[in-house]
Amino acid sequence: MPAPAGETVAYRWARSEDAAAVAGLHAESWRRHYRGSYPDAFLDGPVFENRAAVWDERLAALVGDGDPDAGTVTILAESGSGDLVGFVHVVLDDDPAWGALVDNLHVRADLKGGGIGTSLLARAAGAVVARRPSSGLFLWVLEANVEAQAFYLARGGGFQGTRIATAPGGGEPLVAIRCVWPDPHVLLEAPTPT
Numbered sequence: 001m002p003a004p005a006g007e008t009v010a011y012r013w014a015r016s017e018d019a020a021a022v023a024g025l026h027a028e029s030w031r032r033h034y035r036g037s038y039p040d041a042f043l044d045g046p047v048f049e050n051r052a053a054v055w056d057e058r059l060a061a062l063v064g065d066g067d068p069d070a071g072t073v074t075i076l077a078e079s080g081s082g083d084l085v086g087f088v089h090v091v092l093d094d095d096p097a098w099g100a101l102v103d104n105l106h107v108r109a110d111l112k113g114g115g116i117g118t119s120l121l122a123r124a125a126g127a128v129v130a131r132r133p134s135s136g137l138f139l140w141v142l143e144a145n146v147e148a149q150a151f152y153l154a155r156g157g158g159f160q161g162t163r164i165a166t167a168p169g170g171g172e173p174l175v176a177i178r179c180v181w182p183d184p185h186v187l188l189e190a191p192t193p194t
Contacts, residue, residue: 008080009077009078009079009080009085009116009119010077010078010080011075011120011123012075012076012078013074013075013076014059014062014074014075014076014087015059016059016060016062018055018076018084019052019055019056019058019059019060020052020055022051022055022059022084022087023048023051023052023054023055023056024048024051024084025085025086025087025106025108026051026055026087026104026106027047027050027051028108028109029107029109030043031044031047032109033147033148034142034145036144037142037144037145037167037171038167038168038171039169039170039171041169042167042168042169042170045169046169047168047169050169058072058074058089059074070092071091071093072089072091073088073089073092073124073127074087074088074089074090075087075088075120075123075124075127077107077116084108085107085108085111085116086106086107086108086111086116086117086120087104087105087106087120088102088104088120088121088123089102089103089105090102090103090124090127090128090137091103092128092131092132092135093132093135094138098136098138098160098178098180099128099135099136099137100132100135100136100137100138100184101138101139101140102121102124102137102138102139103139105117105120105121105124105139107120117151118155121155122187122188124137124187125181125184125185125186125187125188126188128184129184129185135184136180136181136182136183136184137180137181137184138160138178138179138180138181139152139178140163140165140176140177140178140179141177142165142174142175142177143162143174143175143176143177149177149179152179153179155187156181156186156187157179157180157181158180159177159178159179159180160178160179160180161177161178162175162176162177162178163175163176164176
């Protein structure tokens with residue numbers, strides 16, 4: 001798997017002190033990929049503060065690394081020098097029919113196509129299988145985000161319905177497509193973090 005400047009990529013459970021780095025990567029990903037879907041005033045303005053508040057709250061609640069009793073799972077991908085290059089966040093038991101929700105999956109833009117997103121998705125599926133063996137896995141992808149749709153389809157996802165979503169910061173209603181993996185085992189290509 002390609003990594004920054006020939007480095008390897010390591011995966012680990014998120015900790016509370018990772019909130020600012022995760023928020024920074026999340027905000028940058030939204031600026032790059034949701035331009036035209038989310039309001040420019042939001043993307044050029046308070047997007048980092050918005051994401052920082054979310055990640056401070058999410059990661060402050062962590063009891064321990066990879067706590068099997070937690071209702072969420074957040075896995076980070078880091079370069080050999082310790083820089084955050086990707087992350088995935090999963091909400092277990094989100095929906096009685098569809099199962100666990102991949103609420104966020106982001107990879108640093110210059111490293112897309114190198115396998116990090118695939119590995120993060122596999123690790124997320126592994127965590128779901130370990131904690132909720134009978135659960136499915138799903139996510140919502142914006143209709144306008146055709147690059148992400150292609151990524152999920154190439155990894156065995158199938159589209160099952162749509163919903164109207166509201167962009168952070170306001171703006172026009174957006175169409176989101178549900179992508180599902182009824183059996184997350186199909187995504188298992190890499191072990192969960194240790």
